[in-house]
Amino acid sequence: MTIYYAIVEGDPLDNGGNSRVIGGADHSTIEGPDGRERKQAHLGQEAWCSVCQAFGPILSGAGIRESLRGWDERLQAFEAVSGDIVLCKCPQHPRVVARYARSCEYIDNGDASFSTSWTSYATAGRARHDEQFTLTDVRGNALADTYYTVRMPDGVLIHCTTDSTGRTARHVTEGAQKIAIYLGHRE
Numbered sequence: 001m002t003i004y005y006a007i008v009e010g011d012p013l014d015n016g017g018n019s020r021v022i023g024g025a026d027h028s029t030i031e032g033p034d035g036r037e038r039k040q041a042h043l044g045q046e047a048w049c050s051v052c053q054a055f056g057p058i059l060s061g062a063g064i065r066e067s068l069r070g071w072d073e074r075l076q077a078f079e080a081v082s083g084d085i086v087l088c089k090c091p092q093h094p095r096v097v098a099r100y101a102r103s104c105e106y107i108d109n110g111d112a113s114f115s116t117s118w119t120s121y122a123t124a125g126r127a128r129h130d131e132q133f134t135l136t137d138v139r140g141n142a143l144a145d146t147y148y149t150v151r152m153p154d155g156v157l158i159h160c161t162t163d164s165t166g167r168t169a170r171h172v173t174e175g176a177q178k179i180a181i182y183l184g185h186r187e
Contacts, residue, residue, distance in 0.1 A: 004064050004106040005098030006030055007080040008038035013094035017050035019086075021058070021096055022094040038099070042050055047096065060086035060098060065134035067096040068106045095171060098174050104172035131180060132170045135162050142166030153177040 008030050014018035023046040024039020031037050046055050060066075062083030069078040082098035133144040141164045150158040150171050160169050171179060 002064070002108045004062055004068070004083065004108070006083040006101040006104035007041040007082065007084065007096045007098055008032070008059070008101040010038055011041070011099050011101070012047060012097050013047060013086055014097050015049065015051050015090065015094040019048060019050045020093060021045070021047045023047070023058070024054070025072060027074060030101040030104055032103070034100075036100075038100050040095075041080040042071060042072055042075050043080055043084070044075075044077050045080070047086040047088070049086060049090060049094060050124075051094070052089035054089040056086045056088035056093075057088050059085050061093070061095065064106060064108055065136075065138075065140075067134060067140060068108055071134070081129045104131075121136060132169045135168065135181075135183070136166060143183070149182045149184065151180040151182070153179065 007021055009021050009024035011021045021041050024041050026039060028040040029037040030040055034081065041058060044057050044058055047058055048055055056079045062081050064081055064083075066078065069081065071078055071095070080096060082096060084096050085093040086096065087093060135146060135148060137143060143162055144164050146162045146166070147161055148162060148168060150160065150168075152158060152171070153173055160173070162168055175181065
């Protein structure tokens with residue numbers, strides 16, 4: 001099992017100095033443990049490398065399966081996660097390090113099952129959050145019309161079926177909350 005974390009603006013690069021993620025989506029933010037909302041970064045958005053003094057796009061490089069990354073319809077881009085690389089001028093490209101959005105985890109179980117969870121730093125009654133996922137097998141084929149179960153923050157299990165493209169329903173929580181998705185039905 002491997003855990004990846006969401007990347008937001010201000011997260012550092014692993015090569016030190018003042019290297020950091022500078023890009024992020026205006027419409028997608030994650031609240032950190034300090035209470036500050038930061039823009040969520042996506043593949044293709046920029047980071048600053050203070051070692052080579054250059055800007056570079058964030059590219060996939062973490063080793064996470066594409067089916068686990070969130071997809072942003074507005075940007076037409078996948079979410080950046082810890083371990084992705086920055087294409088700057090350095091001979092060895094630095095990796096992004098999750099510091100401020102470790103409340104958003106992408107858990108890769110190494111097979112066709114996965115879960116995504118959020119730990120809430122928000123206060124009760126804050127904005128609603130909803131997530132939708134595309135379930136795929138290990139080869140990346142969509143799992144159409146497949147049974148799955150969602151465990152909501154209060155422990156309630158919701159049994160569903162993916163649509164013809166392998167997408168789940170949208171699951172809504174009040175504020176950022178922890179949920180888990182499992183293939184098949186769980187009791």
